[in-house]
Amino acid sequence: MKEIVCKLLVIGAGPGGYVCAIRAGQLGIDTVIVEESKPGGTCLNVGCIPSKALIHAADEFAAVRSMTNGKSPIGIRVGDPAIDLAKTIAWKDGIVGRLNGGVSALLQKAKVKVVHGRATFRDGKTVEVGTETGAQIIRAETVVIATGSAPVELSALPFGGHVISSTEALSLTELPKKLVVVGAGYIGLELGTAFAKLGSEVTVVEAMPQILPQYDADLVRPVQRKLGELGIRILTGAKAKGLSGDGGALAVETADGQEQQLPADRILVTVGRRPRTSGSGLEELDLDRSGPYLRIDDHCRTSMRGVYAIGDITGEPMLAHRAMAQGEMVAEIVAGRKRAWDKRCIPAVCFTDPEIVTAGLSPGEARAQGYDVRVGQFPFNANGRAMTMHSEDGFVRVVARTDTNLVLGLQAVGAGVSELSAMFAHTMEMGARLEDIAGTIHAHPTRSEAVQEAALKALGHALHI
Template structure:
């Protein structure tokens, strides 16, 4: 049946069914608003279908195999056999369960679901082109709209994601066979997470990064254990380089990835290098071939480009509604998720950094509540972040320099996992918990963790910041023994000068 060009109305139009959009839609439905949710691809968005969930599933699966294969110290001797097809099927099953759940929750909360692509046709009108041949389009009149279209991987010149050897993160998470070798372009969190997955699958991995270190934006003491573990896995790094082109190898199925010094690329207009490391021609850190002009040529079967993500705002005809974006295409919003128009909101990746699924969900809830007339606003003070590398990193609140810059007199406390009984019993004791507080008041300002289960442990410290807890509050909270969470208590005690299981500063 062909859908005619009809016009319907709705209180709230939500464009995009990722973690920001579907949360906004469900919450608006709970508040008795008439809600229409438009999604062009898959419910759950990039996070559930092609990002957070499938990547964490593969991280967990490869960790199981790697841990079993390297547990000789515990008296366990094993040689796990990995069936990638079965692993991918299990991962897909997890994804299907979650995305199916999103669709059911939306319907249970009275949300009308439309499959298609929405574009603005005015301040209160959108046109939805339905998915499928011959399905036509329709117009939607809305009182409020929520833009939740997310983000997409950034392509770099000469590396087209449509070319078979060139992968984005979505394609890398759906490979049918394990590549013998791969070049990863970008040492941010996506590049580092997937580099570890491939290394644990037995792939030879080389990471190219234009800066002089992994995980830009994170403190050196957090990155150090991650870099060390990656090196132990056999991952090789080429810092201070940018990938410039690739070509097929003569008489071989593989490719050669060409990289040049980042400062040269910046001078040519290819990007700006920061603290790029200097490399001399000849043998490089990874053993890659360096040609006379200091370029590198790295042989591989695949190349994964993971240099960041950009907002999906260019498909919406925002100018028809009068919605403004910044130069990078992000839709600018206030603390209530409003755009420059009172009745149009933007949430999630399309609304800017930090590009985190949980941040988008929080914004989605706020947008729905503001539309319903409730006094909601977004507070980023206790917004956590996690990197699912090996070991994990978790952060929340201010760093010590940020606290000092904000006018506080920061005091810090730290507890190493090597002093944690529970960490030692897991065989994973790299890293530490660090807390930052205001010396005068004792209020907790921030925290960072690198080590086992950092992504889970950071939640306690986020709650402490949200509730205005002090170091005394955290230190006086009795923690179960033996657990990793005791390290949080000990770090607070260390800041107070009376930690029991580590030397006080």
């Protein structure tokens, strides 16, 4: 049996794992990374990247469809469009392949040894990897667990056949005529909206009273309005009970206690994700848990000396950029540098139509923490750039302390607002006040002007509303 000895072993080559390994390699640490599948993890292969490619294709197709029969408000007229979904998926796969290759090249450049296979812990410093050429033992001074997460499966709707997860949804080569989405979080609504734009008849079933329950109602309202325009049926306060007898429909108990049968070619279950903590020998390590997640401190250390954990396996928010930041930090700690997790905010984006971006506290969250706040909100229907792009729905909102004007949070909903996420996070990390935003010259005409106007509004003297 082959044996490798290294200073740092990273288990999982998702966003957190591969960033950790690359940075460690750059710092001269003898590093090995183990990955069962392709580099890039869920995000690159079956999550963030492919879903955004599908969303973009759906947006382009919907834009062309809106130009048929003289319906375009900007005067463009085209013939009846069609979509070759198999070709779209092949284009998406090409993007994923290019990025896979890029990650592999970066690992090689950093002199990281990549071992392909499934790692199983023997103890806190040793794993056995089942590779194509046989078992391989790896012993390391330090181990980073970055095994990520997987879709949650409902007992009444196990994956298989017509019941699919987001992974299978991103590989469909034929458009479902009727799609039922179980779960109205960001994954369900992103994919449900995309398929509706491509031509599927979409119904969304959500157990909570509101879609996107993690966001406040003001941010959700423009998204709900767009879902209605797209003809997507929404059932809130409803519970999925299971498949019908012939498997061609989903049985649902609605908010009023009635049962409905929702015909479906495909049933997409998106009710959350669970950490991958089983099947790799982690149970034998007896690491402290926080619910289903591995408990970590502000250095991403677990309860076992020399064992770190990063990314989805450590809990919410399950975001690739959080995992990347943790991975980079841990690599520097292993190299002997002083680092600690001290993030003021982690921006989050929901790629629905329109998009939602948040950083820091919402007005309700700030008040719940005891802050007296002032809120400034500026609508995109008063923004010149939004008008010229024929996408005026939504707004930018800033939340600040009344006594010091320190910014506690920023939120936006609108077309393309995901690109404001860096500005929002930078504002929070730098400890900006309303006067800092209001006094910064913003280029005209851009959507970003709405951020300045929201700050001016909070200060009591907005210029354009």
